[in-house]
Amino acid sequence: MAMNRRDFLKVGAGASGSLMLSLSLPGCAGLPTGYEEETGEWRPDAWLEITRDDRIYFTLARVEMGQGTYTGLTTLIAEELDVAPEAIEPRFAPVADEYKNPLYKLQLTGGSTSLATSWEPLRTAGASAREMLIRAAAGVWRVDAAKCSASEGRVIHPNGIDSMRYGQLVELASKEILRGDVALKPAAEWKYIGKQNRRLDARAKSTGTAVYGIDVSLPDMVYAVITRSPRYGGKVQSFNGEEVRAMTGVLEVMEIDRGVAIVADKYWRARKAQDALKVQWDFSGALGLSTPEVFETYRKAADEDAGETERSEGDTESVLANADKVIEVEYSQPYLAHATLEPMNATAWYRKDHMEIWAPTQAPDLGRIAVARVTDLAPDEVTINTTFLGGGFGRRLTQDYIEEAAAVAFRMDRPVKVIWSREEDTRHDLYRPAMLHRMRAGLNNGELSGWDHQIVGPQILNWYVRNAGPAQFPWTPKFLYDTLGKVGVWAEGIATPKDISAIEGAIDYPYQVANIDIRHTHIDPGVPITWWRSVGYSHNGFAVETFMDELAHEAGQDPYRFRRRLLENEPRHREVLDRAARLGGWDTPVPEGRARGIALIRSFGTFVAQVVEAGVENGSIRVYKVAAAVDCGQVVNPAIVVDQIEGGILFGLTAALYGEITLEQGEVQQSNFHDYPLMRQYERPEVEVEIVDSTETPTGVGEPGVPPVIPALGNALFALTGKRQRTLPLKADA
């Protein structure tokens, strides 16, 4: 990252004489950092604070939802500060410009970006603090700072005997000049990066003491449950509020934008009252689709509209017209729910022109906008306290649950906690979009000569921009929120990154083919959608890597070598493909009744290839083994990389084997884990993960484990049965 480090790092003294470093990430340069040059005062949102009594606080601007930022980002600071990661206390960040994700210009955690965007700034912050502490100590000792060193929270005198604690030095250090040219440690000197294997949050999460959103408890807190329209977009017409209000413990029954809220002194009383609530809905503007119509709509759109060209090389049409063999297939995938194990929830407390929110959210600055929408408050009158997240997977990028809690609390004089039931969580999710893919390819003498991929379905930004637009410009008057939300879409690619949610995993087709057409036919049937772990790669990966497998078989070639020959100029793709094939025993005999499938997908900068060994047992698909090779650049925490890849594999297998949300006249048919199952312990395959040793800038691992396993399993089943499955979830008896 070529920029003067002085541009984004500031130093100052805290109120109690502690050393505080504030950091403004490169993408936000020019935004206020919270540092007042004249007064030397600091807002309490420093990235790093070292106190006189040796406490080290690190403000974690990316939320912890299992993916390991709490440990990984802390390790970056610890490495350069020369303290053990365990000696640092991470704190979840409040909403502030400094904490925005530079890629999105929003304070959100998603897109497997946390490590890549923090890699240099956080190490620089740690190194700068260390250098200032060393210079402070050298000044006290009157020795050459270059001859001092730091270790385990102490500065060591050149004599190797004397030392001073960081806490003793913070006041002096805060007066040192922050230099832009601080050197980062060479990799050979790393003590924690690439070696740290412990998770800093494991203890709290193994003793029941980690605080998730649902665990927040406030004085006089009451509980709310919300009855929402069973069909998306339905409006409340009338309800038996009087009757319900008379029930035990019920304090209030109120209509809010999203339905009817019942507030009670106890959660269970609110739930029981909900059973008695009868709402008449106005469905005139509501969703009325059933699942088959979604795909009919897609096919009609695909017939009528060839789509916007997203990538075009050579002359695919004429190559296909002259090919020996043209293969033409259609793939489809259903809507998917996120099913975080912690259901949606939020706690809100309205007190005199101020709303305070406690919530497990992936995007706290969007949470402020959600509150502003349903109250008369401005975003800066809203405080968001982020807790641990009991899973995110993209679901908690949307702030509907905060909006509900705020709407209710705004009309109550005490804190209110809204908790969704599992059924509500499943039925009122925003889903991974259902998608359709039309693929054509030409083969000449067994050589792939042309590739045409038409992606059919909605894009996500249109659904997201409602609160994301205003969050980028929080000073906007509220009456302009909706306009700004729409402008966000118009300005796509200018004010916001281009929305590639529908086409990622397709436009970056890595195989060397001279003639390529990638097109997107945009069609949105109105079913609420959002990002879902691995997003576009989750469906495009299945289409691309299944089709590659079909083509290999059509060409009479081994699916691994067919891919490999087309990756001459893609060494990192090729390396993980080779390693996965070796690790998965591709060229070794497969046990009776089983078969292997392979797939390769680069997503979010990380290269992952997988070999799946599967069979059918007692009428069910059984996955025995998954071998994964991963290149995510420099590894910070090897154990977390393995965990994320393995977790991604199980997440992908859950989708491949079971994942399907269906609609009947606008109503979601699934409700709980009996009809939206997750993979269980007894179904777990043996997973082996091999990590490529690399010094490239680290890339994320939260999502890239998911996409390859879905086509790899489908490809294994084809090898087993000779029947190609082109829709998900996969069936044992297809």
Added chain:
Amino acid sequence: MALRLTVNGEMHSLDIEADTPLLWVLRDELGLPGTKFGCGAGLCGACTVHLNGEPVRSCSTPVEMAENGEVTTIEGLGSGDRLHALQQAWIDHGVPQCGYCQSGQIMSAAHLLATNPSPGRDEIVAAMTGNLCRCGTYSRIVAAVESVVAGEKPAQEEA
């Protein structure tokens, strides 16, 4: 109704509707939020606690069924400041990701080891199959349980 129950060795008297699930009594009345709400239907195991030494899904257990009973939750699994061997193994193996299901996982594993101190792999898998983990920590869970078994440290029976 008025009822009494013992939770983590401490006796409590409560006045509460008999059909209130034990889960919400633990979390909201007794201030023990370590036990989690996941599905409300006994399908995910996040709310697993021990009632009179048996694992139960507290989300689907009316509190009246716990009357005069002894309940152990994740908060009471260790003894004083000492962690249960499984909790230490969970930390050593870095089991939790999001961590939300782990209280329930540990309570299921603790019951297994309390009744069968040296289970085989299949027995561990079978005992843990009722506990869902959306992050996919299953292999580390088995490794952590097996490490406790291999250490021949019998899991301490709860009070």
